[in-house]
């Protein structure tokens with residue numbers, strides 16, 4: 001049984017559909033409930049086993065309610081996919097960025113993902129196996145950012161890059177500090193068809 005954040009559209013939706021097609025029960029963690037209802041209906045109409053879960057990862061009460069719903073229904077969680085994220089301002093040089101832009105991007109991409117993961121740990125531990133899959137980005141790689149041969153050394157979206165670097169650190173930290181598997185999916189660019 002899987003919970004995916006930000007699954008009402010984009011990659012999260014595709015991840016939900018793919019896992020459900022392989023027999024997983026999937027909670028569609030939705031930030032936008034109207035889109036979430038549409039997404040759930042589309043998948044249920046295809047005979048897939050999915051349910052809607054309101055999930056704003058910047059709202060601790062909302063996270064706690066979502067985890068309680070999963071606990072009440074199943075008592076455990078096999079896989080948490082931390083997919084929710086925001087791009088932040090584009091072409092944002094560090095000299096032009098503002099603290100507010102950084103805080104806003106970090107609130108979702110880092111603090112929100114950490115809060116969600118932290119809250120899900122007890123349920124993941126109750127599963128026979130527990131996996132945390134965190135969608136980060138090549139844009140968060142310090143190795144690529146400092147490699148002149150890499151295209152990522154030329155891209156500057158400072159708030160997004162910094163938030164994904166922090167997320168990489170979080171993913172590694174969880175992999176060292178829990179009985180669960182913590183994996184990082186470092187994507188370059190994905191075109192959805």
Ligand SMILES: NC(=O)c1ccc[n+]([C@@H]2O[C@H](COP(=O)([O-])OP(=O)(O)OC[C@H]3O[C@@H](n4cnc5c(N)ncnc54)[C@H](OP(=O)(O)O)[C@@H]3O)[C@@H](O)[C@H]2O)c1
Pocket residue numbers: 005006007008009010011012030031032055056057058082083084085086087108112135136137138186187188189190191
């Ligand atoms: N697409 C790429 O090329 C690419 C490359 C590398 C990494 N990634 C990463 O992959 C993930 C998905 O990307 P995507 O392209 O599918 O993005 P997307 O289409 O913008 O989807 C992101 C999802 O996260 C949701 N979200 C935003 N704020 C949230 C919050 N506070 N709580 C819960 N959900 C929230 C969005 O909801 P709303 O629709 O309501 O805003 C949306 O459903 C992101 O973490 C992104 O950084 C993407």
